[in-house]
Amino acid sequence: MVTVLFAILLPFVCAALIPLLYRRLRRMAHLGWFVLSVPIILFILLARYIPQIAEGKTFIDTYEWIPSFNINFTTYLDGLSIIFGLLITGVGSLVILYSIFYLSTKESLHHFYCYLLLFMGAMLGVVFSDNLMVLYTFWELTSVSSFLLIAFWHHRKASRAGARKAMTITVFGGLSMLAGFLMLYVASGTFSIRDIVSNVEMIREHTLFVPALLLILVGAFTKSAQFPFHIWLPDAMEAPTPVSAYLHSATMVKAGIYIVARFSPVFGGEPVWFWLVSGIGLVTLFWGSFNAVRQTDLKALLAFSTVSQLGLIMSLFGLGSVGHYFGYAESSIIYTQASFAALFHLINHSTFKGALFMMVGIVDHEVGTRDIRRLGGLMALMPVTFTIAVIGGFSMAGLPPFNGFLSKEMFFAAVLAIREVEVFSIDTWGILFPVVAWVASIFTFVYSMILIGHTFFGKLQPYKLDKKPHEAPIGMLISPIVLCLLVVTIFFFPNVLGHYILQPAMASIYPTFPTVSELTPHISAWHGVNTELLMTLGVIIIGFVLFKTLKSWKPLYRVFSQNFTFNSYYNHLINFSEKGSMKLTNRYMSGNLTHYFVYIYVFFVALIAGYFIWSDAMVFEFAKDSPVESYELVLVFVMMFAAIWMVFAKGRITAMLLNGVLGYSIAFFFVIFRAPDLALTQLVVESVTTALFLLCFKYLPDLLPENSRMRVKWANAIIAIFAGATVTLVGLAVVHYDRFETVALYFNDAYDLAGGSNIVNTILGDFRAFDTMLEVVVLLIAGLGVYTLTKLKPRKEEADHEN
Amino acid sequence: MKINDVILRTITKAIVFIILTLGVYLFFAGHHAPGGGFIGGLVLASAIVLLYLAYDIETVHKGMPFDFKKVAALGVLLATGTAIGSLFFDVPFLTQTYEYVNVPVFGKMGFSTVTIFEAGVALTVVGVVVTIILSISEDE
Numbered sequence: 020m021v022t023v024l025f026a027i028l029l030p031f032v033c034a035a036l037i038p039l040l041y042r043r044l045r046r047m048a049h050l051g052w053f054v055l056s057v058p059i060i061l062f063i064l065l066a067r068y069i070p071q072i073a074e075g076k077t078f079i080d081t082y083e084w085i086p087s088f089n090i091n092f093t094t095y096l097d098g099l100s101i102i103f104g105l106l107i108t109g110v111g112s113l114v115i116l117y118s119i120f121y122l123s124t125k126e127s128l129h130h131f132y133c134y135l136l137l138f139m140g141a142m143l144g145v146v147f148s149d150n151l152m153v154l155y156t157f158w159e160l161t162s163v164s165s166f167l168l169i170a171f172w173h174h175r176k177a178s179r180a181g182a183r184k185a186m187t188i189t190v191f192g193g194l195s196m197l198a199g200f201l202m203l204y205v206a207s208g209t210f211s212i213r214d215i216v217s218n219v220e221m222i223r224e225h226t227l228f229v230p231a232l233l234l235i236l237v238g239a240f241t242k243s244a245q246f247p248f249h250i251w252l253p254d255a256m257e258a259p260t261p262v263s264a265y266l267h268s269a270t271m272v273k274a275g276i277y278i279v280a281r282f283s284p285v286f287g288g289e290p291v292w293f294w295l296v297s298g299i300g301l302v303t304l305f306w307g308s309f310n311a312v313r314q315t316d317l318k319a320l321l322a323f324s325t326v327s328q329l330g331l332i333m334s335l336f337g338l339g340s341v342g343h344y345f346g347y348a349e350s351s352i353i354y355t356q357a358s359f360a361a362l363f364h365l366i367n368h369s370t371f372k373g374a375l376f377m378m379v380g381i382v383d384h385e386v387g388t389r390d391i392r393r394l395g396g397l398m399a400l401m402p403v404t405f406t407i408a409v410i411g412g413f414s415m416a417g418l419p420p421f422n423g424f425l426s427k428e429m430f431f432a433a434v435l436a437i438r439e440v441e442v443f444s445i446d447t448w449g450i451l452f453p454v455v456a457w458v459a460s461i462f463t464f465v466y467s468m469i470l471i472g473h474t475f476f477g478k479l480q481p482y483k484l485d486k487k488p489h490e491a492p493i494g495m496l497i498s499p500i501v502l503c504l505l506v507v508t509i510f511f512f513p514n515v516l517g518h519y520i521l522q523p524a525m526a527s528i529y530p531t532f533p534t535v536s537e538l539t540p541h542i543s544a545w546h547g548v549n550t551e552l553l554m555t556l557g558v559i560i561i562g563f564v565l566f567k568t569l570k571s572w573k574p575l576y577r578v579f580s581q582n583f584t585f586n587s588y589y590n591h592l593i594n595f596s597e598k599g600s601m602k603l604t605n606r607y608m609s610g611n612l613t614h615y616f617v618y619i620y621v622f623f624v625a626l627i628a629g630y631f632i633w634s635d636a637m638v639f640e641f642a643k644d645s646p647v648e649s650y651e652l653v654l655v656f657v658m659m660f661a662a663i664w665m666v667f668a669k670g671r672i673t674a675m676l677l678n679g680v681l682g683y684s685i686a687f688f689f690v691i692f693r694a695p696d697l698a699l700t701q702l703v704v705e706s707v708t709t710a711l712f713l714l715c716f717k718y719l720p721d722l723l724p725e726n727s728r729m730r731v732k733w734a735n736a737i738i739a740i741f742a743g744a745t746v747t748l749v750g751l752a753v754v755h756y757d758r759f760e761t762v763a764l765y766f767n768d769a770y771d772l773a774g775g776s777n778i779v780n781t782i783l784g785d786f787r788a789f790d791t792m793l794e795v796v797v798l799l800i801a802g803l804g805v806y807t808l809t810k811l812k813p814r815k816e817e818a819d820h821e822n
Numbered sequence: 823m824k825i826n827d828v829i830l831r832t833i834t835k836a837i838v839f840i841i842l843t844l845g846v847y848l849f850f851a852g853h854h855a856p857g858g859g860f861i862g863g864l865v866l867a868s869a870i871v872l873l874y875l876a877y878d879i880e881t882v883h884k885g886m887p888f889d890f891k892k893v894a895a896l897g898v899l900l901a902t903g904t905a906i907g908s909l910f911f912d913v914p915f916l917t918q919t920y921e922y923v924n925v926p927v928f929g930k931m932g933f934s935t936v937t938i939f940e941a942g943v944a945l946t947v948v949g950v951v952v953t954i955i956l957s958i959s960e961d962e
Binding site for chain 1: 858934957
């Protein structure tokens with residue numbers, strides 16, 4: 020089973036190749052044609068596994084990565100992950116095909132496709148990883164690539180702001196999810212999701228079980244734009260439309276849903292899980308559809324609609340989790356149906372929303388605006404685009420003969436069934452489920468009609484448009500047409516999808532059930548006249564009335580003050596933290612070197628002297644020390660003389676020479692105490708720094724007498740004396756410090772273990788080589804830092820290039 | 823004003839070779855006697871700095887047309903490369919190995935991967951020291 024690993028790695032490898040290929044390929048063809056091959060190959064590879072997966076097989080493959088920390092690169096291909104894998108590669112192929120015609124070759128395509136492939140690899144990594152830490156790594160990588168893609172047109176201020184908002188919120192969620200994963204690890208002792216699922220009974224008793232549940236849900240909710248974290252998704256629409264279609268409707272925002280589905284065998288039986296997932300899902304469903312109606316930008320409308328639809332899928336998974344509580348039983352089918360509907364709607368949503376985003380992209384591209392106040396009457400001018408909009412829009416509204424109708428009916432069936440459940444005290448609040456779902460569906464119908472009606476019907480307003488509208492080129496139409504064909508095909512043959520794709524995924528969500536074939540319903544378009552159908556009819560009638568009378572009730576939205584939206588809270592929070600940290604930083608970063616030395620020495624004295632006193636290590640045994648020779652005393656006096664004189668030196672040259680006296684005297688000491696390595700190093704370092712100082716000398720201003728107040732001078736003097744005293748006392752005390760292993764160990768074994776008899780170097784190059792390696796890296800960074808600071812100073816006119 | 827530095831230049835010519843030789847000697851001596859990559863690199867760097875002090879930058883650059891930033895980068899690459907290289911022999915990161923071989927004429931000689939690692943250290947030190955001194959002295 021190398022295929023899955025290959026599927027994760029291929030996009031990354033290609034992303035790395037793009038900068039190399041770009042220069043050669045740009046003359047020959049659009050870079051997208053090359054990139055297109057990646058998702059197509061992966062889609063075919065994954066699709067070949069569908070028959071085996073449908074028989075209930077799963078494929079596991081482990082590559083040891085950091086076995087000492089239980090972190091291994093384990094890929095797991097089962098029913099649930101293959102759905103997402105097919106979505107990522109399938110929608111990915113269509114989006115890349117679309118982007119070839121959407122983006123002109125003048126854009127920096129190599130960046131665009133590099134980020135897009137990075138995202139694809141990361142997303143495949145998320146869905147195929149069995150190890151929590153690996154999953155988390157890929158999870159954050161999707162946030163990063165999403166950030167880069169939203170800010171693709173980074174010259175626009177709104178793009179940068181949207182990217183930052185998306186990054187802040189999703190990474191906040193990611194970090195809390197990491198904490199949740201670590202808690203799960205503490206509770207279960209394993210990072211493997213499969214092992215956690217099989218040890219559920221044991222983990223459920225652990226005190227960290229509910230905190231882990233909450234933290235993981237925060238991660239899932241931020242990523243899937245659930246209320247109140249949904250605010251990043253509309254702003255993310257600043258990205259190029261192919262990105263919105265791919266990341267922000269079909270794949271990345273579904274990663275949170277994937278996490279919820281993946282963990283529902285673990286947390287499914289908990290009341291908290293049920294109430295949070297289904298409750299937040301329903302609130303999001305309503306809030307998203309309610310807000311979508313008032314949008315005037317087509318992409319913003321679709322963004323809120325995506326928020327709403329994600330809430331729908333989320334709430335279905337919440338309802339389905341009741342099935343875990345009851346276990347395997349005949350009666351469980353009415354709950355497991357909800358999970359089934361969730362998976363079904365997940366696919367349906369990707370098809371119709373993908374088509375709609377591409378449709379909006381076409382309108383934007385060919386007409387020059389997405390503002391519905393300027394659009395209208397495009398039906399005759401853009402007939403194919405219009406057809407796409409009708410198919411996608413009707414499917415979104417839940418009308419037959421499109422796949423959205425089927426999943427919407429199943430959704431109604433699930434919320435109706437949940438009323439009768441008598442656990443988790445659902446019976447008291449249960450009636451709210453169908454009511455909220457029904458009201459939200461009415462708004463869904465209204466905004467679907469707005470999308471179609473205000474764009475294609477009504478009167479054309481050519482004076483408001485920058486371009487003359489015309490039909491899009493065929494290349495741009497292929498992808499949405501393919502998606503529309505799927506929308507219709509799924510309506511007529513839903514059970515093929517149900518058997519081959521959805522049923523194996525049900526086995527992943529309900530792994531404890533012996534057989535899932537009875538738990539998966541037969542999907543049919545006509546059930547006779549029942550409550551669900553009547554609800555749909557009600558949605559259509561009331562929705563149509565509301566759409567017609569839109570102008571009379573739209574002012575209702577103005578009742579909500581703009582100062583109390585989640586967006587304004589978010590902005591306040593960001594402003595507050597920026598200002599707060601600026602104040603704090605300005606308070607201590609004064610630009611005065613003396614101040615910085617004060618911080619360093621005070622910290623040093625407090626930490627080192629504090630530790631030695633606290634741990635009773637300040638013990639002196641002068642009797643054991645060797646006697647002090649007279650020539651050593653002479654050297655000491657020379658050094659003391661130089662050090663004290665340096666404080667009162669008038670010129671820089673004098674100070675520097677006195678500093679040299681100190682340095683060379685120390686080298687002398689090393690010679691006297693038979694440390695030739697140190698003596699050599701000290702001598703050479705001293706010489707080189709002196710030369711360096713001579714070079715810098717001409718740039719420095721004259722040494723001015725210090726004119727600070729007496730009190731400050733005394734304080735600085737005391738700090739200096741304390742720092743010196745700390746070093747001296749620690750030096751005296753450390754001779755008898757015996758709490759660490761002695762280095763004599765190295766002395767004895769150096770030749771046997773490292774093949775060298777110079778222990779200083781065997782320590783540097785072998786025993787503690789890791790330190791040396793990192794020091795070398797730090798040295799290089801410091802050198803490059805000096806180089807960039809002196810050489811690459813910004814020219815004055817370039818200093819302010821941000822808008 | 824042109825400073826007359828004939829004495830410095832004459833001495834430099836003779837002394838640079840002694841310093842360079844000392845640097846190379848220290849580098850190789852490091853395994854059993856005082857020396858090693860860091861000191862060797864520092865001594866080599868100080869010889870180059872001396873050349874820069876005695877002659878102008880252009881003259882030295884003609885004789886040694888290296889970009890010292892790249893020298894430093896090569897050093898880091900060598901040091902981290904030997905560290906990663908050990909992974910390919912299925913031993914932990916940064917494992918060093920050594921072998922004593924009897925070479926004709928020279929007798930028993932030690933060969934060790936530490937030498938490559940230390941060469942990386944030495945190159946980094948040379949590269950960084952010269953880069954810092956050059957970029958500060960060239961600063962306008």
